[in-house]
Amino acid sequence: MTAATGANEPARATQPARATELPVETPGPRPSVVVLDYGSGNTHSAVRALERAGADVTLTSSPRAVAAADGLVVPGVGAFRAVMEQLLAVRGDQLIERRLAGGRPVLGICVGLQILFTEGVEHGERTDGLGQWPGSVDRLDAPIVPHMGWSPVRVPEGSVLFEGVEHERFYFVHSYGVQTDPAAALAAAGETPLSPPLVTWAEHGSPFVAAVENGPLSATQFHPEKSGDAGARLLRNWVQAL
Amino acid sequence: MTREPGDPRDDLPDWPDDVVIPDDLSALLGDTEGTTADQASAAGSPPAGVEPRAASAPAAAPSEGADAAGRADLRDGGTAAAADAGPAEGEAADPIVRTTAVVLTSVRQAKVLAGVLALTGIEAAVVPSARGALAVRYVEQAAADVDPAEALSGIPREAEALGAALSVATRSEVVLLAARVDEVDGEIAGQVKARRYRGGQVADEPPPGLVLAQADQVAERLLIGLVQAPEVPGYVSSADLAKPAGRSFFGRRRKGGDDA
Numbered sequence: 001m002t003a004a005t006g007a008n009e010p011a012r013a014t015q016p017a018r019a020t021e022l023p024v025e026t027p028g029p030r031p032s033v034v035v036l037d038y039g040s041g042n043t044h045s046a047v048r049a050l051e052r053a054g055a056d057v058t059l060t061s062s063p064r065a066v067a068a069a070d071g072l073v074v075p076g077v078g079a080f081r082a083v084m085e086q087l088l089a090v091r092g093d094q095l096i097e098r099r100l101a102g103g104r105p106v107l108g109i110c111v112g113l114q115i116l117f118t119e120g121v122e123h124g125e126r127t128d129g130l131g132q133w134p135g136s137v138d139r140l141d142a143p144i145v146p147h148m149g150w151s152p153v154r155v156p157e158g159s160v161l162f163e164g165v166e167h168e169r170f171y172f173v174h175s176y177g178v179q180t181d182p183a184a185a186l187a188a189a190g191e192t193p194l195s196p197p198l199v200t201w202a203e204h205g206s207p208f209v210a211a212v213e214n215g216p217l218s219a220t221q222f223h224p225e226k227s228g229d230a231g232a233r234l235l236r237n238w239v240q241a242l
Numbered sequence: 243m244t245r246e247p248g249d250p251r252d253d254l255p256d257w258p259d260d261v262v263i264p265d266d267l268s269a270l271l272g273d274t275e276g277t278t279a280d281q282a283s284a285a286g287s288p289p290a291g292v293e294p295r296a297a298s299a300p301a302a303a304p305s306e307g308a309d310a311a312g313r314a315d316l317r318d319g320g321t322a323a324a325a326d327a328g329p330a331e332g333e334a335a336d337p338i339v340r341t342t343a344v345v346l347t348s349v350r351q352a353k354v355l356a357g358v359l360a361l362t363g364i365e366a367a368v369v370p371s372a373r374g375a376l377a378v379r380y381v382e383q384a385a386a387d388v389d390p391a392e393a394l395s396g397i398p399r400e401a402e403a404l405g406a407a408l409s410v411a412t413r414s415e416v417v418l419l420a421a422r423v424d425e426v427d428g429e430i431a432g433q434v435k436a437r438r439y440r441g442g443q444v445a446d447e448p449p450p451g452l453v454l455a456q457a458d459q460v461a462e463r464l465l466i467g468l469v470q471a472p473e474v475p476g477y478v479s480s481a482d483l484a485k486p487a488g489r490s491f492f493g494r495r496r497k498g499g500d501d502a
Contacts, residue, residue, distance in 0.1 A: 100451030101434070101462075132452050191414035193346035193374045195456050215455045 031070035031242035041077025049225035053235035070242040076111025080120030108219030133182040142205025168230035170222035177208035343401030359480035367471035371458035396435040409439035421465035
């Protein structure tokens with residue numbers, strides 16, 4: 001497999017020593033979360049991590065379940081084109097679009113972040129993404145690719161996802177990323193009725209987008225489900241906001 | 243099957259005789275959850291956004307004469323004309339394609355946006371929202387008048403012109419949302435398209451879901467048809483603002499600016 005992106009073989013990286021104190025779980029109804037099952041990689045770690053974060057999790061691609069859930073997680077592992085093909089096969093584009101139209105939260109993870117952008121370019125071949133944010137997913141501009149391991153992130157003010165873990169490291173496994181600012185296009189337009197996305201950055205050779213928060217749509221390039229306590233806190237932040 | 247002289251299919255020697263080109267391409271669009279045009283027709287309902295002309299009165303019609311810029315004009319000029327020159331008994335009614343166009347702007351006050359529209363000679367309904375004033379126009383077209391480009395884009399030229407003109411008049415980016423929705427089997431179905439304009443030009447076509455999520459809820463209610471523009475508190479029609487009034491409004495501002 002030419003795993004251009006994603007977690008083909010997770011590295012045996014050492015988790016940073018800094019531990020993040022997890023908040024005490026508050027009693028009450030657990031929000032329902034669907035992890036979109038469209039054949040893209042191992043979803044079990046995401047399911048388990050979301051359950052630990054306080055959600056009732058279902059792994060499915062049923063349109064009814066996807067529409068009804070409090071939150072939808074779109075994981076993604078592998079090549080951009082393959083992930084898009086698999087996603088379109090279950091009409092994932094429409095499921096995501098419908099949720100967003102209703103202001104219902106969606107969280108993309110790894111290639112699940114990448115496919116939310118305009119396009120992906122792998123080996124010179126261009127594939128349309130979902131176009132939720134402007135930008136192209138290209139091969140990382142770094143001496144060593146893939147980027148595997150724990151990296152710090154630069155979190156913007158106002159982030160809900162990173163509350164309490166702004167200075168932590170997260171676990172990345174990827175060869176491709178978005179290296180242009182998706183908020184720049186909106187900012188360049190001057191006054192606009194739309195809110196620009198909040199962008200968190202990381203660096204591997206050059207800066208790339210580590211996470212995006214934009215109303216109901218959020219996504220991370222890293223794997224929160226494999227990012228230890230910091231990732232668990234991030235998922236809990238997302239689940240608690242549902 | 244006989245063909246009229248000049249039929250474009252004459253240029254296609256292998257074109258099968260049993261293939262019929264639909265007049266209304268919009269019937270092929272907008273299916274998102276298994277509600278196809280065929281299914282809708284089979285259920286006795288028209289496809290999303292398409293209704294027979296005879297049933298063109300809106301479910302929640304605005305008060306008479308209130309929406310001078312939009313629906314009232316269309317109702318008078320559209321339905322009345324249809325009643326005058328309606329199909330003879332036994333003839334199929336000419337379907338009407340309805341589109342609701344809502345333009346999101348960053349102009350804070352509805353009255354200011356209506357003034358800008360009045361000064362530039364653009365007629366539209368304007369309603370306030372928490373995220374900026376919205377310009378609204380209801381477009382009704384006989385299905386036969388919808389050209390393929392409009393059908394494919396889901397955005398009538400009239401709505402497109404409103405978005406482009408507003409981006410020039412307000413000197414800022416605006417986002418046009420165009421919706422063709424209908425109730426099919428008790429569920430609202432249809433399609434929504436988004437298009438962003440800057441300086442009179444199309445900047446891009448973002449997926450509408452995230453745009454809708456960021457807009458005030460009144461935009462969604464207008465697009466779905468749960469509320470008509472004149473029913474929104476703070477509604478202003480640019481047609482109701484006489485040009486001199488619009489001029490004096492901006493004249494006062496300009497004078498104040500000069501004084502400062």
